[in-house]
Amino acid sequence: MAIFTLEKNNGIALVTMDTPDSPQNVLSEASQSEYESILADIRNDNSLKGMVFASGKKDVFLAGADISIFQTIETQEQAYESSKLLHGMLQQVADLPITTVAAINGVCLGGGLELSLVFDYRVASDSKSTRIGVPEVQLGLLPGGGGTTRLPRVVPLPDALDMMLTGRQLSASRAKKIGLVDEVVASSILLDVAHNYVAKGKPNRKSGFKDRLMRMSPVRQFVISQARKKVMSQTKGKYPAPLKILDTVNRGLAMSLDKALDLEAKGFGELLVTPESKQFVNIFFATTDLKKDTGVDSDATARPISNVGVLGAGLMGAGIGYVTVDKAKTTVRLKDISVEGLAKGMAYVGKLVDKKLNRRRIKPHQHQSIMARLTGSLDYRGFKNSDVVIEAVFEDLSLKQRMVADIEALSGNKETIFATNTSAIPIDDVAATAKHPERIVGMHYFSPVEKMPLLEVISGTKTADWVTATAVELGKKQGKTVIVVNDGPGFYTTRVLVPYNMEAVRLVLEGVAIQEIDNSLESFGMPVGPIKLMDEVGIDVGAHIVVTLNQAFGDRIPLIDGVDKVLADERMGKKNGKGFYDYSEDSKGKRVDQSIYSVIGVENPGRNELSRQVIIERVLFSMLNEAAYCLQEGILRSARDGDIGAIFGLGFPPFTGGPFRYMDSLGLTEVRAKLEGLHAEHGQRFKPAQLILDLAEQSKGFYS
Numbered sequence: 017m018a019i020f021t022l023e024k025n026n027g028i029a030l031v032t033m034d035t036p037d038s039p040q041n042v043l044s045e046a047s048q049s050e051y052e053s054i055l056a057d058i059r060n061d062n063s064l065k066g067m068v069f070a071s072g073k074k075d076v077f078l079a080g081a082d083i084s085i086f087q088t089i090e091t092q093e094q095a096y097e098s099s100k101l102l103h104g105m106l107q108q109v110a111d112l113p114i115t116t117v118a119a120i121n122g123v124c125l126g127g128g129l130e131l132s133l134v135f136d137y138r139v140a141s142d143s144k145s146t147r148i149g150v151p152e153v154q155l156g157l158l159p160g161g162g163g164t165t166r167l168p169r170v171v172p173l174p175d176a177l178d179m180m181l182t183g184r185q186l187s188a189s190r191a192k193k194i195g196l197v198d199e200v201v202a203s204s205i206l207l208d209v210a211h212n213y214v215a216k217g218k219p220n221r222k223s224g225f226k227d228r229l230m231r232m233s234p235v236r237q238f239v240i241s242q243a244r245k246k247v248m249s250q251t252k253g254k255y256p257a258p259l260k261i262l263d264t265v266n267r268g269l270a271m272s273l274d275k276a277l278d279l280e281a282k283g284f285g286e287l288l289v290t291p292e293s294k295q296f297v298n299i300f301f302a303t304t305d306l307k308k309d310t311g312v313d314s315d316a317t318a319r320p321i322s323n324v325g326v327l328g329a330g331l332m333g334a335g336i337g338y339v340t341v342d343k344a345k346t347t348v349r350l351k352d353i354s355v356e357g358l359a360k361g362m363a364y365v366g367k368l369v370d371k372k373l374n375r376r377r378i379k380p381h382q383h384q385s386i387m388a389r390l391t392g393s394l395d396y397r398g399f400k401n402s403d404v405v406i407e408a409v410f411e412d413l414s415l416k417q418r419m420v421a422d423i424e425a426l427s428g429n430k431e432t433i434f435a436t437n438t439s440a441i442p443i444d445d446v447a448a449t450a451k452h453p454e455r456i457v458g459m460h461y462f463s464p465v466e467k468m469p470l471l472e473v474i475s476g477t478k479t480a481d482w483v484t485a486t487a488v489e490l491g492k493k494q495g496k497t498v499i500v501v502n503d504g505p506g507f508y509t510t511r512v513l514v515p516y517n518m519e520a521v522r523l524v525l526e527g528v529a530i531q532e533i534d535n536s537l538e539s540f541g542m543p544v545g546p547i548k549l550m551d552e553v554g555i556d557v558g559a560h561i562v563v564t565l566n567q568a569f570g571d572r573i574p575l576i577d578g579v580d581k582v583l584a585d586e587r588m589g590k591k592n593g594k595g596f597y598d599y600s601e602d603s604k605g606k607r608v609d610q611s612i613y614s615v616i617g618v619e620n621p622g623r624n625e626l627s628r629q630v631i632i633e634r635v636l637f638s639m640l641n642e643a644a645y646c647l648q649e650g651i652l653r654s655a656r657d658g659d660i661g662a663i664f665g666l667g668f669p670p671f672t673g674g675p676f677r678y679m680d681s682l683g684l685t686e687v688r689a690k691l692e693g694l695h696a697e698h699g700q701r702f703k704p705a706q707l708i709l710d711l712a713e714q715s716k717g718f719y720s
């Protein structure tokens with residue numbers, strides 16, 4: 017079945033792209049030959065005065081080049097040629113003597129936007145599904161279908177850079193505002209309007225003075241240098257793509273279009289073969305697979321959810337309430353034990369929805385409908401109809417068990433799911449006193465809930481598959497990337513974080529400077545150092561969890577002195593303004609609080625000047641090894657989930673592909689050697705997971 021159809025009416029050729037048996041339109045080798053024959057037909061038909069290009073799919077215009085092709089490209093030269101090939105395909109439209117119009121409805125990304133850029137006009141629908149952008153940077157690439165060259169010649173340089181450096185997807189109205197599309201209309205009249213644009217004839221687009229000025233060297237250099245400063249502060253130079261984009265745009269704007277396109281193809285070729293890009297492409301396919309993963313191995317399916325109850329209106333509860341009313345579009349009953357607490361939680365949600373209104377991302381009537389889904393209560397009234405009740409109260413097992421009993425008493429015959437947001441208490445413990453343990457599940461969110469993309473769903477040994485599947489579905493509706501793990505102390509994300517943090521504290525006790533430890537792990541690519549992270553998560557929270565894990569794993573996750581002294585000095589971290597860092601007015605968490613050293617009994621802090629490499633290995637391999645234990649023990653269902661969980665939940669550097677891909681990139685023989693060395697030097701806590709030893713023995717990796 018054809019990908020493209022061509023209809024000619026009244027001198028206008030309508031080309032419709034509708035890839036059969038696929039939810040997306042993508043530019044691929046399969047589409048190339050048909051595309052070229054359609055263009056040849058149009059080129060040779062002198063009766064035509066115009067061409068309109070549209071998609072036959074409901075919410076998709078064109079999702080770009082076929083990403084799966086990148087996994088088959090091995091050399092820079094091949095990648096360069098693939099970019100040149102795409103340039104040639106799109107140039108065939110640019111060279112048509114007739115007026116060309118792109119009618120954009122639905123996602124128009126990467127090569128999709130690049131194709132539309134060679135059209136004389138771009139008309140877009142005001143549909144919510146119309147999202148326009150160049151997300152290549154998120155694949156470790158630059159727009160290689162002419163986008164790097166043409167976009168800054170169509171829209172103002174700062175807007176073009178923002179799109180290319182962030183991968184931001186614009187709504188149709190935003191795209192019109194920056195001059196990327198000529199008109200925004202209702203999707204019902206999109207094709208008519210596009211056809212009418214043919215009558216306008218080819219535009220004589222002259223860049224405005226401001227745009228010309230922006231492209232002149234001194235101004236351009238300034239804009240580029242400002243953008244580079246921002247990129248470096250965000251990425252610390254760990255990501256090649258944004259820097260290559262800046263360099264290519266800067267040099268390309270001083271060249272003719274052809275030369276600039278060739279420079280772009282070279283840059284695309286260089287980036288495609290980088291290990292960072294390979295890992296980003298792995299992450300794309302992993303997250304795409306997760307979207308389709310029900311989270312259970314049986315054919316159990318999720319039940320419909322229309323009412324959600326949230327117990328606890330603190331930061332987590334309010335955040336869960338927000339993503340549920342806003343993204344899942346489900347009613348939420350938010351309960352707290354105090355009026356102040358409830359009011360604060362409701363206000364927190366209100367502030368987030370107000371922000372969307374103020375940024376014009378929603379209209380007033382949408383603001384009202386979102387807020388109308390949220391109601392508050394100081395008791396259980398209104399919880400009887402909840403399909404799912406999520407508790408987000410403090411980590412007290414008996415309190416959570418009492419809440420289970422309350423909800424079970426309330427729900428009667430309704431099979432209400434009880435989800436706990438605990439970060440470490442085993443689900444089986446929460447379910448131990450339940451009448452219906454099969455309806456108890458873990459839904460571990462990360463703070464702040466409205467920003468952190470991961471949801472870790474934990475199945476207890478008695479949790480029914482339909483309950484797990486329903487929790488997964490709710491998480492996806494809340495806009496989360498969801499992994500499902502099996503029950504155990506600390507589940508996965510908390511369990512791997514604790515040895516990581518504790519090893520950092522041991523280094524402090526050994527006289528290594530706190531700042532040096534954090535700087536070392538940030539130089540590896542962690543968003544924030546382990547000591548700073550403890551302050552942010554809460555030193556008391558971490559200390560509590562260490563005890564839980566030590567009870568479960570003994571000398572593999574040993575307790576350490578020092579943390580109890582920190583707590584005794586009433587240092588809980590950022591939340592009470594006292595921790596390892598100084599939260600006074602003139603520091604605001606930027607500087608280490610030097611008084612911490614005497615609190616934990618470290619004399620002459622910083623005396624131990626370990627190399628960055630040693631610091632990174634000590635701390636990072638604690639996490640890598642624990643991750644392998646989680647996979648070995650079946651807490652993790654797959655290495656894929658472990659990688660996505662660490663990247664989206666703990667900020668593990670995405671350019672490494674995640675802990676398991678990172679260990680594969682080192683080679684498990686090397687990982688085994690490092691761990692055996694650390695084990696010999698520091699004891700049982702570095703005992704290598706048997707899985708690592710076995711895979712190394714077989715010269716295999718986690719993915720091979």
Ligand code: T1G
Nearest residue numbers: 040042079080081082083084125126127151159160161304
């Ligand atoms: N290539 C290959 N497959 C793609 C694809 C693409 N560009 N986009 C989606 N798919 C597949 C996906 O793998 C899944 O397949 C199915 O479509 C449904 O996807 C030269 C080099 C478009 C917003 O980065 O962001 O152009 O698993 O479940 O949630 O400069 O897919 O079902 O077999 O994600 O509705 C730039 C990537 C490419 C867009 C839809 N474009 N895609 O989300 O569906 S590079 C992108 C997305 C490029 C040029 C450069 C999303 C989506 P399967 P889905 P969705």
